[in-house]
Amino acid sequence: MALEQQNFNPIENAKSQLKNHNRGWSQKSRESALIRLSSIGLPNHRDEYWKYTNPAELLTNDLHGLAVTDHEEANVFAEVDALKIIFCDGIFKPDLSDEFLSDNISINRLADKGDLHWAQNYYGALEKHSHTPVARPLAALNTATASDGVLIHVKGNIDKPILILGLQNVQAEATLHHIIKIDPGCSLTLLESGSFATKLNTVMEVFLEKGANFEHVRTQGKDHDRVAATHIFSDIKENAKFKSFTLTANGILTRNECVLNLSGDDCVAHVAGASVGDGKTFHHDDTVFITHDAVACESRQVFKKVLRNGATGVFQGKILVKEGAQKTDGYQISQSLLLDDDSQFLAKPELEIYADDVACSHGSTSGAIDEQALFYLCSRGISRNDATDMLTLAFLAEAVEEIENKNVANIIVEKISAWLSRRKN
Amino acid sequence: MASFESVDVKEGVDQETIDAVREVGGAYKYGWETDIEMEYAPKGLDAAIVKLISEKNNEPEWMTDWRLKAFNRWEKIKEPKWSMVNYPEINFQDQYYYARPKSMAEKPKSLDEVDPKLLATYDKLGIPLKEQMLLAGVEANEEVEKGERKVAVDAVFDSVSVGTTFQKELKNAGVIFCSISEAIREHPELVKKYLGSVVPITDNYYATLNSAVFSDGSFVYIPPGVRCPMELSTYFRINAENTGQFERTLIIADKGSYVSYLEGCTAPKRDTAQLHAAVVEIIVEEDAEVKYSTVQNWFPGDEDGNGGIYNFVTKRADCRGYRSKVMWTQVETGSAVTWKYPSCILRGEESQGEFYSIAITNNHQQADTGTKMVHLGKNSKSRIVSKGISAGFAQNTYRGLVSMHPRAKSSRNYTQCDSLLIGDKCGAHTVPYIEVKNNSSRVEHEATTSKVDDDQLFYCRQRGMDEEEAVALVVNGFCKDVLQALPMEFAMEAQQLVAISLEGSVG
Numbered sequence: 001m002a003l004e005q006q007n008f009n010p011i012e013n014a015k016s017q018l019k020n021h022n023r024g025w026s027q028k029s030r031e032s033a034l035i036r037l038s039s040i041g042l043p044n045h046r047d048e049y050w051k052y053t054n055p056a057e058l059l060t061n062d063l064h065g066l067a068v069t070d071h072e073e074a075n076v077f078a079e080v081d082a083l084k085i086i087f088c089d090g091i092f093k094p095d096l097s098d099e100f101l102s103d104n105i106s107i108n109r110l111a112d113k114g115d116l117h118w119a120q121n122y123y124g125a126l127e128k129h130s131h132t133p134v135a136r137p138l139a140a141l142n143t144a145t146a147s148d149g150v151l152i153h154v155k156g157n158i159d160k161p162i163l164i165l166g167l168q169n170v171q172a173e174a175t176l177h178h179i180i181k182i183d184p185g186c187s188l189t190l191l192e193s194g195s196f197a198t199k200l201n202t203v204m205e206v207f208l209e210k211g212a213n214f215e216h217v218r219t220q221g222k223d224h225d226r227v228a229a230t231h232i233f234s235d236i237k238e239n240a241k242f243k244s245f246t247l248t249a250n251g252i253l254t255r256n257e258c259v260l261n262l263s264g265d266d267c268v269a270h271v272a273g274a275s276v277g278d279g280k281t282f283h284h285d286d287t288v289f290i291t292h293d294a295v296a297c298e299s300r301q302v303f304k305k306v307l308r309n310g311a312t313g314v315f316q317g318k319i320l321v322k323e324g325a326q327k328t329d330g331y332q333i334s335q336s337l338l339l340d341d342d343s344q345f346l347a348k349p350e351l352e353i354y355a356d357d358v359a360c361s362h363g364s365t366s367g368a369i370d371e372q373a374l375f376y377l378c379s380r381g382i383s384r385n386d387a388t389d390m391l392t393l394a395f396l397a398e399a400v401e402e403i404e405n406k407n408v409a410n411i412i413v414e415k416i417s418a419w420l421s422r423r424k425n
Numbered sequence: 426m427a428s429f430e431s432v433d434v435k436e437g438v439d440q441e442t443i444d445a446v447r448e449v450g451g452a453y454k455y456g457w458e459t460d461i462e463m464e465y466a467p468k469g470l471d472a473a474i475v476k477l478i479s480e481k482n483n484e485p486e487w488m489t490d491w492r493l494k495a496f497n498r499w500e501k502i503k504e505p506k507w508s509m510v511n512y513p514e515i516n517f518q519d520q521y522y523y524a525r526p527k528s529m530a531e532k533p534k535s536l537d538e539v540d541p542k543l544l545a546t547y548d549k550l551g552i553p554l555k556e557q558m559l560l561a562g563v564e565a566n567e568e569v570e571k572g573e574r575k576v577a578v579d580a581v582f583d584s585v586s587v588g589t590t591f592q593k594e595l596k597n598a599g600v601i602f603c604s605i606s607e608a609i610r611e612h613p614e615l616v617k618k619y620l621g622s623v624v625p626i627t628d629n630y631y632a633t634l635n636s637a638v639f640s641d642g643s644f645v646y647i648p649p650g651v652r653c654p655m656e657l658s659t660y661f662r663i664n665a666e667n668t669g670q671f672e673r674t675l676i677i678a679d680k681g682s683y684v685s686y687l688e689g690c691t692a693p694k695r696d697t698a699q700l701h702a703a704v705v706e707i708i709v710e711e712d713a714e715v716k717y718s719t720v721q722n723w724f725p726g727d728e729d730g731n732g733g734i735y736n737f738v739t740k741r742a743d744c745r746g747y748r749s750k751v752m753w754t755q756v757e758t759g760s761a762v763t764w765k766y767p768s769c770i771l772r773g774e775e776s777q778g779e780f781y782s783i784a785i786t787n788n789h790q791q792a793d794t795g796t797k798m799v800h801l802g803k804n805s806k807s808r809i810v811s812k813g814i815s816a817g818f819a820q821n822t823y824r825g826l827v828s829m830h831p832r833a834k835s836s837r838n839y840t841q842c843d844s845l846l847i848g849d850k851c852g853a854h855t856v857p858y859i860e861v862k863n864n865s866s867r868v869e870h871e872a873t874t875s876k877v878d879d880d881q882l883f884y885c886r887q888r889g890m891d892e893e894e895a896v897a898l899v900v901n902g903f904c905k906d907v908l909q910a911l912p913m914e915f916a917m918e919a920q921q922l923v924a925i926s927l928e929g930s931v932g
Contacts, residue, residue, distance in 0.1 A: 341864050347870075348856070349855075351874055352509075354852040362870075366867070
């Protein structure tokens with residue numbers, strides 16, 4: 001097994017997959033992604049942006065860990081009235097998914113190979129431009145080899161959120177590539193839940209036209225043995241609004257990359273994340289790259305991590321303000337709460353600014369629970385454990401507040417409370 | 426520059442600031458060169474040159490071997506490319522690695538014997554006459570009028586130290602302050618023990634190069650329990666063309682001692698870029714304290730970005746003892762390219778590291794500077810205050826590391842880095858690395874980037890200041906935190922520099 005692992009080369013594997021020319025409309029984009037990947041090469045622990053996270057686990061074909069088959073648990077958003085798109089072991093399941101009968105939205109699956117497709121010009125388009133100044137080889141690998149995904153085109157008003165649910169029955173690897181295009185003035189709330197696969201690589205390309213509105217809330221939960229690399233790419237046009245929130249509770253290795261390009265004036269982008277990590281096998285990495293390329297845009301990054309029992313949290317964030325992107329308002333905060341002495345927090349919050357009329361700030365803090373606050377609560381008759389939980393929840397609140405849909409926000413708070421109470425059992 | 430005679434000093438605007446701005450005459454003040462007969466080693470770098478430098482300094486064999494070891498390593502490694510600076514490739518073979526005024530071959534014994542040109546150089550640089558005499562190497566009496574604030578100076582002219590003042594008085598206190606070449610000869614046991622112990626020859630490309638070819642520099646040893654009776658200062662001057670300056674400073678503060686050390690540097694205006702790669706090592710033992718202040722004013726290149734000094738410097742302090750303390754203060758206004766990260770290794774329990782920096786870049790200057798605070802000892806503390814100001818087409822980057830080792834329980838760091846942008850063609854960047862590996866430590870990092878506030882400018886303008894003066898005043902206010910940390914001698918100079926460096930950046 002060990003030997004096989006060493007010989008496994010994701011690039012060669014992608015080449016052999018594309019040899020058959022059977023990918024229909026996406027074949028061309030996949031081939032060009034493979035060329036990109038070959039020229040940048042696979043990520044390496046010595047690369048600047050992989051300094052704190054070892055990508056080795058993401059590059060083997062070895063699947064360890066058990067499949068999480070608890071389907072009840074997988075859907076965090078069961079209470080939300082949403083249109084469901086269900087993947088099982090990385091494959092889209094039309095029979096389990098809801099039907100969409102509306103002129104305002106079109107939903108297709110990536111694995112459908114027609115010859116002409118609206119997504120043809122979008123597939124891989126944002127990933128292609130995401131490689132400078134920092135290469136994202138795993139995203140290029142995804143574009144080349146994605147096995148499935150959804151293509152959502154929002155053309156008018158839809159009254160319900162869409163939920164992408166990933167179920168597992170067997171130990172599996174999944175490479176999913178979604179495309180979301182929201183027409184001018186339209187809105188979409190997208191929820192994501194479930195474990196999807198034991199080894200996961202996803203790319204979501206989000207195209208927001210003028211005045212479009214996108215809210216994304218996802219949970220990555222419950223499977224301790226998962227290794228995952230996820231990417232969100234978005235191009236945000238004039239007056240559009242992008243929001244994304246991720247809750248991560250488990251996983252040996254999770255790398256969430258978010259690459260946003262604010263290309264239209266007066267647009268808004270908020271990215272937030274809360275992660276609660278327990279144990280030496282928890283390694284969670286948020287890598288966010290926001291480029292301001294238009295006037296008077298606002299961006300916000302809010303990342304909170306609670307770590308205990310040897311967990312590792314990584315945050316790498318960057319605000320890049322290009323020349324001419326005046327009146328930029330950029331904000332970034334990354335904070336960690338270390339509940340014990342074994343856990344660690346590694347951060348690299350960057351600013352790169354080429355325009356002068358901007359207000360950009362970032363902050364990063366790390367420390368233990370405030371003993372005074374703890375004492376205050378204890379003096380009011382609250383047990384030390386409960387007081388710690390209250391303060392932890394309060395610490396994570398700033399990130400959770402980024403969720404606009406209050407109903408969804410409450411579900412996330414419940415999830416976090418459940419995680420906190422696990423210690424007591 | 427408008428006349429200041431008409432400006433009444435208002436309450437709240439301190440006289441010093443007004444004076445500073447008033448003194449600003451031209452652009453770079455120290456751009457002239459001294460026409461003095463020089464002695465060069467042949468151009469280029471190979472083992473023979475390394476041996477030659479060692480020979481010129483009359484070094485013992487162990488030192489020559491140490492240099493050669495560094496040189497062998499340097500040949501095998503590559504120049505680092507990770508910093509956010511761009512410059513044409515340096516041809517390391519097209520440089521002189523050793524240059525000294527011919528008259529310094531034999532140390533002069535009296536004022537009459539000193540090359541008058543050397544004297545004139547220091548006169549022009551504004552170093553007082555009394556010291557100048559001593560600087561020129563005259564072994565004269567060292568009495569200074571009572572009440573006058575004394576600063577002992579070691580002056581380095583291209584590759585050699587031309588003289589160190591107040592040696593006698595320092596000797597009475599037990600302090601050793603001399604050029605490093607002299608220390609290698611006179612105090613080999615100290616040099617052997619400490620040289621390369623903080624910045625090893627394997628440290629980085631430029632430090633390795635420096636280890637191989639350093640020609641001179643300063644050496645300071647403060648014995649246990651001694652508070653150095655005066656401030657020590659080194660003045661670096663690059664004069665010769667196509668010559669790299671590689672100086673090495675070694676400061677050892679033994680148990681319970683204290684020293685404040687100042688460093689200044691200038692160079693003539695030239696069209697071609699010149700290389701400067703220095704190494705500063707500081708060892709701080711139990712209860713000792715070292716204050717290291719730099720005003721770096723190397724020639725920054727002209728308005729179009731031609732010439733200037735490439736300043737690649739490795740500075741590191743090792744706080745080895747319990748309660749040891751080090752404080753770096755730097756005002757970086759010169760150099761075409763700066764690559765400099767004065768760092769603190771906080772090994773001792775309750776040790777303290779502080780870093781205060783103002784980096785000003787204008788025209789086509791580029792600076793990538795910051796610090797590293799490596800916390801290893803329990804209850805260690807560090808504080809970083811960095812102010813970056815960028816104007817013209819300049820790029821200014823703060824790059825820093827704060828690392829809390831698992832052992833460094835209950836340690837504390839506070840970092841604040843602010844950037845100010847003047848003009849829409851320049852850049853200001855922040856690249857902090859934060860690594861926290863225990864939970865009893867607290868780390869805080871804050872950074873902001875903004876432009877000079879229009880309201881503040883408007884206020885100054887309506888009080889009769891022209892735009893440039895107003896910007897200088899606002900910028901001085903922005904830098905106040907750092908300027909206050911400077912010793913008196915430097916604070917004034919630094920304020921002036923802040924104004925000079927920004928000249929021409931408005932309008």
